[in-house]
Amino acid sequence: MRGAPIDVLERVPLFHDLDRDEIAQIALLFKERDFEAGETIIQEGSGGAAFYVIEAGEASVQIQGRPHSILRQGDFFGEIALIDEGPRMATITASSRLDCWGLTYWDFRPLVEANGVIGWKLLQRMALMLRDARASNNTAAGASPQT
Amino acid sequence: MSGVVALEQASDLAAFGAKAVSLGQAMRDGLPVPPGFALSGGFVDAVAAGDDAAIAELLREVAPLAGPLAVRSSAIDEDGAAASFAGQHQTLLNVPSVGELAEALREIWWSANSDAAITYRKKVGLFSRPSVGVVVQKLLAPDTAGVLFTRNPISGADERVIEASWGLGEAVVAGLVIPDHICLSRQGQVLERQAGYKTVAIRPVAGGGTVEEELPAELVERFCLDESQLEALNRLAGRCEEVFGPGRDLEWAFERGTLHLLQCRAITTAGS
Numbered sequence: 001m002r003g004a005p006i007d008v009l010e011r012v013p014l015f016h017d018l019d020r021d022e023i024a025q026i027a028l029l030f031k032e033r034d035f036e037a038g039e040t041i042i043q044e045g046s047g048g049a050a051f052y053v054i055e056a057g058e059a060s061v062q063i064q065g066r067p068h069s070i071l072r073q074g075d076f077f078g079e080i081a082l083i084d085e086g087p088r089m090a091t092i093t094a095s096s097r098l099d100c101w102g103l104t105y106w107d108f109r110p111l112v113e114a115n116g117v118i119g120w121k122l123l124q125r126m127a128l129m130l131r132d133a134r135a136s137n138n139t140a141a142g143a144s145p146q147t
Numbered sequence: 148m149s150g151v152v153a154l155e156q157a158s159d160l161a162a163f164g165a166k167a168v169s170l171g172q173a174m175r176d177g178l179p180v181p182p183g184f185a186l187s188g189g190f191v192d193a194v195a196a197g198d199d200a201a202i203a204e205l206l207r208e209v210a211p212l213a214g215p216l217a218v219r220s221s222a223i224d225e226d227g228a229a230a231s232f233a234g235q236h237q238t239l240l241n242v243p244s245v246g247e248l249a250e251a252l253r254e255i256w257w258s259a260n261s262d263a264a265i266t267y268r269k270k271v272g273l274f275s276r277p278s279v280g281v282v283v284q285k286l287l288a289p290d291t292a293g294v295l296f297t298r299n300p301i302s303g304a305d306e307r308v309i310e311a312s313w314g315l316g317e318a319v320v321a322g323l324v325i326p327d328h329i330c331l332s333r334q335g336q337v338l339e340r341q342a343g344y345k346t347v348a349i350r351p352v353a354g355g356g357t358v359e360e361e362l363p364a365e366l367v368e369r370f371c372l373d374e375s376q377l378e379a380l381n382r383l384a385g386r387c388e389e390v391f392g393p394g395r396d397l398e399w400a401f402e403r404g405t406l407h408l409l410q411c412r413a414i415t416t417a418g419s
Contacts, residue, residue, distance in 0.1 A: 002197045031195050033257050047266035085274060088262065104260050106276035 004030035004101035008055050011074035013129065017121040025118070029111060030101040035059075035094040041077075044091040048081040049105040057098035062091045070095070079126070082108050150190025150201070151208040154282065157185035164188065164221030164280035169391070169411050176390045178383070178408050183284030184209050186252070188223045191281050194249050195256035202249045209283055214244035215351060217286040218251045222259065223278040236264065236279055240315065241286050241351040248283065255281055287407060288351055289400035291371045292316030293326055297384045297395040300414050306338055307331040307384050311372050313362060314348030316398050316409065323347055323359065327370055335381040342368045372401075379406045387411050 004027045009015050015023055033052070035041055041059065042048055053076045061068040061077070068090065071077060077092055082105055112119040150162075157163045157171030167185035174180045186194075186205070193201035220236035237258035242251045258264060259277040268274060293311035300308065310326040312318045319326045324347060330339040345367055347359045372380070380399065383406060387395045391411060398410040 002199070031256070032197065032253060042262050046262045047269045048262045049265045050260055050262075102257070102260075104276075 003028040004032075004053065005055075008053060008074070008101060012053050012076050014076060014079060014122065014125055017125050018118060022115075022118050022121070025111060025115070026103070026108075029107040030103050033100050033102045035098040035100065037094055037096050037098075039094045039098075041092045041094060041098070041100075042088045042090070044089065045087050047085075048078060048088045049085075050102045051078040051082045051104075051108070052076060052100040052102045055099045055101060058095040059092050059098055060095050062093070063089070081105065149208075150187040150193070151204060152185050154180065154183040154185050154284070159187075161223060162187040162189070162280065164223045164278075165412065166219060166221035166410060167280050167282045168221075170282060170408075173387070173390060173408055173411055176386075178386060178390065178411075179406055180408050181284045181287060183212065183217075183282055185221070186281040186283065188278035188280045191252050191256055191279055195253040205248055205252070206245055209245050209248060212245065212283065212285050214242065214247075215286040215355070216242040216245070216248070216251075217282075217284045218242050218248065218255065219282045219284075220255050220258065221280040221282050223280055238317075240317065240349075240357050241355050243355040247355070252281060255279060286351060287315075287400050287402045287409075289315060289402045289407075291376070292398075292400035292409075293319045295380055295384055295397040295399060296414055297388050297393065297397070298414070299330070300396070305333065307333070307381055309372070309377070309380055310343075312343060312345045312348065313366060313371050314350050314360070315357065316400055317357070318345070318347060318349045318359075320398070323349070327372065329372065329377065331377060331381050333381075333385075335378055337377065340370070342370055344368060345371070376401060376406070383408060 006020065006023050006027050009023050009027050054071055054073055056073055059071045061071060080086065080089060154171050155174035157167040160168050163185040170180050171185060190201060194205055218239040220238060222236055237255050239251045239254060242248060256279060259279040264277065291311055291313060293309065293316050296308040298304065299306050307330065309329040310319050312324045312326045318324045325344040327343040328341045329337060332338055346362055348362055349357050350360045352358045383399065387397060394414045396412050396414045397408060400407050400409055
């Protein structure tokens, strides 16, 4: 079956403003990716081109070598790399076997460029998340870091 | 054009990548390449995305190989671009059967899209969508394997340089052992021979994957190639140069006395 299950993506805050048809379009672009416990998924400072949604399992987040938070089912990471091509802003390591769905920059960008409605909704949601993150000074337990 | 072709039919570099096309050329010229299939970058992308039709085609077309299998990446821009992607993309040895191929292809697809691969691509000025073809072959269980340069890759001298060890050649390629080191003249005369220190061999294990097996003490410093095998390797080097031109970097394996060519590419190290 091609793409991620829509109900998994509907739980992702980044996609909360999208309707089911819009999520279905994005879902088709996701590819399954699994990690073993202990595997480093993304490394702070490295290049990156993929965004991940966790379907099952747990991952730990470290920023500048310090523990930051734990990510679980429905959490996501790597979203900044989908947009700015910049370096990763956190290190994320699988704490258990981790079943993810991944979306790459190369697959995401053409969809957003072709569909301004989806792009605008994502932009608004990311602005809201940035405000929330600033308000909590990125220290609230369980908050997804921007990666 | 189909996304799955028998390896000897792989000739489109943009579709199948450098490794598949060079092995296809080698087969067409009668070099001893194990049979297999080439999968195009687009086809690998579709399988990795979970496309049911592509997965069904994969299982149907590759079924004759049965298993176990060696599944190797063949990056589309790998050897044609200024950068070499050697080592950036994954190779999966001992995939137990065709039934596990779709998952293996997904792993290889993600290895080309991993943060490490993307970081490397950015470093060499390539921030573009990676495309990765795949070569699927029956996995060999070699007694001895290694690499051969058809001229000295360091000095540029006109001599064959062979590095060899027991088991799968990945022990040599990954630097897990100090391999036997032999230099031959073009006529096959041994110019230099140094025994290595080969403490482990990589072997396939039942159920999939490989294991580093500790070698008995008597094999650690024993030469793993005899005179007739050196002659066969020198003949292979000559044939590869006839087909592809001078300055080739080969990967090879002896399985039950038969020599197989696993890769043939241009030397890319210093002195080339």
